[in-house]
Amino acid sequence: MPTIKINDVELSVNPGTLVLDACRTVGIDIPHYCYHPALTPVATCRMCLVEIKGQPKLATSCTTTVPPAPKDNPEAVVMEVFTNTPAVADARAGVMEFLLMNHPLDCPICDQAGECKLQDYSYHYGSGDSRMAEVKRRYRYEDLGAKIVIDKNRCIHCTRCVRFTKEISGGYELTVAQRGSRLEVTTYTGKSLDQNPYAGNVVDLCPVGALTSRDFRFRKRVWYLKNTPSISRHSALGSPIWIDHEGNQIHRFRPRPLEGKETTHFISDAERYAYVHYNRQDGAPAPLLKGAPASLDAIREAFQAAGPVAVIGQGTFGCDTAQRLGDLAASEGLRYGSGDKTIPAVLPKYQTSEDGILNRRGFTERGYRFGALEELQAKVQKGEVKAVVLLHDAAFTSAKEAELLGQILKAAAFSLAFEVEASDLGRMATAWLPITSYAEESDFIVNHEGELRRYQKALQAPKGVRTLPAWVKELAAVPAAV
Ligand code: SF4
Ligand code: FES
Incomplete structure (x- = not known):
């Protein structure tokens, strides 16, 4: 790798690296407007000018690249860049004056x-x-x-x-x-x-x-x-x-x-x-049992008396949520995945998957099987599964899948739906509990490329609305002795 000097600091970079990017690697932020890492450089704004030893005029660092090292002397310094000279400061102030000529205050x-x-650079580099x-x-x-x-x-x-x-x-x-x-x-x-x-x-x-x-x-x-x-x-x-x-x-x-x-x-x-x-428009939705507001104790009692449980987790929620929901299933084989939204790829370079289900991979890694809801339906109809717990967001379910899920909920002796807002499908369940939206909790997902991506809580959930793991803990609790 060739060696360059930036303000007398030596560093090795790949040949062809933009001087502007090389400066960033040593913590020097070069002011720029037209440069963007995803766009072809055009060097129109002239804000990124730097001084390069041996060159008579200032150079645009967004289009100047580091040359390769000479074969006979790979250790040689191939370029000396200065970003803090009076000439550079003068150029930046001049460019700012031009850019602001017609700019309204x-x-x-x-x-x-x-x-x-414009505000930031004017303050730092303008005259x-x-x-x-x-x-x-x-x-x-x-x-x-x-x-x-x-x-x-x-x-x-x-x-x-x-x-x-x-x-x-x-x-x-x-x-x-x-x-x-x-x-x-x-x-x-x-x-x-x-x-x-x-x-x-x-x-x-x-x-x-x-x-x-x-x-x-x-x-x-x-x-x-x-x-x-x-x-x-x-x-x-x-x-x-x-x-x-x-x-x-x-x-x-x-x-x-x-x-x-x-x-x-x-x-x-x-x-x-x-x-x-x-953004929630209404206040906190209340827990429901058979369509009427109910206490947690009543829902817990009905759930614990229901019999073997299967869970259906929509793969649009986080991995921690998937794990805790899975804990409710009577066996590992009774974890089913749902969600069938697809997104046509308009820009294939940027949209590398047409799958509209955010965390399908994270759910699959936790034992959820997608495309197997008919199998669950048969088990419910045969009475092998008595209770079904559904984690659901209507925005990611097609009418076809919603119909199948509805049939499963109706066939089960007991069903419980976890949703942010009650949907038509959720209201079909025997019991319904309000959960936090993803903006109201912290969790992580595994995207389709296998990358772990975290998200942080931004909003405060209304009183009475809990994360799914918190509800699962409550449902599994032993009722207090009277
Ligand atoms: S400053 Fe003008 S040219 Fe640049 S992005 Fe904005 S509208 Fe487009
Ligand atoms: S960033 Fe505009 S000329 Fe370099």
Whole structure:
């Protein structure tokens, strides 16, 4: 591996490594706008300039690569980079002045305020001054369909959004038009981003507040939000996300890219906007027995008197939940898996599985058998299984599977359903208990590639709602002597 020096610190990196990435490995963050690890570098913003010994002009670190070591001297230092010289500082201040020339001073009403790279870099690298005496150019904000709003006044022409629709989502909806100070990001005539199932990513990619999400626009100042690491429940990918929440309400899901894992940079709009399902509208649902509110003691008594138990676990819940649910089964062979949602792969490079069941692998590793519900139905009809316990979320069950599950519940002498909110299927069970949503608990899953992914509790569950392991402990408890 060739050796390079960055501000007199020596390090060995693979030939072809971008200087910007090499700087990161020694803890030097180079300011940048147009560079993004998942997009082709274009070196348009000029914010990442560094000094390279022997080169007459400053170089863009997002496009300059480390050369290979000479064959006759593999130990030689092949490049000396400086990121803290007066020339670099001067260039950064100059670039900031250019970028801010037409940028409005509307931070107090801008959604990006608090996570804006213009604000951050202006503070760290800007001169604090402007020689712009002319009137700034003005545009009205425009809808790019129902999901995205563009405010071109704020755009710094980094073209990240344009490259995303060209290189990643492939719909070519965005382009740049005009020249010079009139340059603008716009859509090809008649196109909106509505047909793009990954459109929400342009908002994350925009380093300033030019592209905003209609869903989040003017709703919350970002500094009030708490960020909890989690995963998307949408598919067997278990895409890492941030849950941004405040006041026990989720305000948005955002991708949480993992180092070196390019597929984690983007999430689909279906995943992004799924957060609304995890905000409870009503208070705590009550435990039910035969359709009426009931005490835990009454449900426990009915459960313990029921006879041999089989469990049906939908593979969209965590591994700890799967394990504790499995403990209720009369034998290991009586653990059945459910959930049959599939997701067509729109972007096969990013969506590496069409399985819509998040933790199928984790459930399978814990002895759950998927595709065997008919076998359970036969056992219930023969009276070999008297009681069935169902862990269920209606969003991941097809009408066909729901019908089969309903027949199993009806045939069993006793049935118990665990759900976040009572569904038509859940109400068919003899007893029903409210469990925490995945945003209200911490657990982990094993995704379809065998990677363990954890998610953390973001919201407080209402009083009376418990995790499934907590309910299982209660159901197994010996009733107190009277
Ligand atoms: S809208 Fe945002 S992402 Fe697109 S070019 Fe302008 S600044 Fe860059
Ligand atoms: S990040 Fe290198 S020129 Fe924009």
